[in-house]
Amino acid sequence: MNKNKRIDFEPIKIKIKDRKLFADVAFAIDSPFFIRRAKQIREKLNISEPFRKKDCYLWIAKNLIKKKGKKFVKEIYEEIDNIRFEMNLTVNYECVFLKAVFGCDIEDLDYESTYLINFQDPPAYICYSRPKSELYAIVLTPQTQEKDVEKLYKKYKETIAKSLRKEEIFDNFDFGKGKLKRTRKWYWIRYGDVLNGKLKKPKTYPKTLEEWWVKCPLNKIGETHKTDRELKKCPYCSITDWNIMETLVPIYKKRLKNPEG
Numbered sequence: 001m002n003k004n005k006r007i008d009f010e011p012i013k014i015k016i017k018d019r020k021l022f023a024d025v026a027f028a029i030d031s032p033f034f035i036r037r038a039k040q041i042r043e044k045l046n047i048s049e050p051f052r053k054k055d056c057y058l059w060i061a062k063n064l065i066k067k068k069g070k071k072f073v074k075e076i077y078e079e080i081d082n083i084r085f086e087m088n089l090t091v092n093y094e095c096v097f098l099k100a101v102f103g104c105d106i107e108d109l110d111y112e113s114t115y116l117i118n119f120q121d122p123p124a125y126i127c128y129s130r131p132k133s134e135l136y137a138i139v140l141t142p143q144t145q146e147k148d149v150e151k152l153y154k155k156y157k158e159t160i161a162k163s164l165r166k167e168e169i170f171d172n173f174d175f176g177k178g179k180l181k182r183t184r185k186w187y188w189i190r191y192g193d194v195l196n197g198k199l200k201k202p203k204t205y206p207k208t209l210e211e212w213w214v215k216c217p218l219n220k221i222g223e224t225h226k227t228d229r230e231l232k233k234c235p236y237c238s239i240t241d242w243n244i245m246e247t248l249v250p251i252y253k254k255r256l257k258n259p260e261g
């Protein structure tokens, strides 16, 4: 086991179609707090590259439970759960945090913000031992009307607003279509090396833009766009100054769940 091996943390692939759910996940697992803690766990487990499509549960069973015992695995699970808890995020993020620590792709069913619960068959997190939970259930019956649900949602908002999370939960979601994923990529270009401890300061915006241009498939093979019209269609080359990065990246950064303020 090489203890000095540097482990770079790459942006986790988020394959969630819904834009708001995508953002919920991104704002959690792109946070410097999460990345720092996840890296510590990866180092402990000697994981040197993201699992991507590899099944982390199977890996845990084969490599950890067998070799290091159940107690060790329980401690790892607790450690991962503590990250979520310290970030003040509810138990519906459980799977996201586990998969992200191992660098697995996050897919549609890994995270949901709203559930229907059948109390004859309650999910495990209902009996979850952690005392702090902002997870409530709206119970529907065949007699329920839509306005009843709305009323309860408003009541939930009032209740939860009195707790720690306040406006953080219900603030307006401000990333338009297409903007979110692109801004995330810019964030990672600008801050990736800082997050991985390679640079003290983030890359400048001109440098970020330069590295963005390099991603153009034509640029990669040493060619350029033949017409202006073609250039304007290119998501990379069409960004001609860094103003837009300077506007959006700080918004993205501000939205990251950072318990350290």
Ligand SMILES: [Zn+2]
Binding pocket: 216, 217, 218, 219, 225, 231, 234, 235, 236, 237, 238
């Ligand atoms: Zn291009």
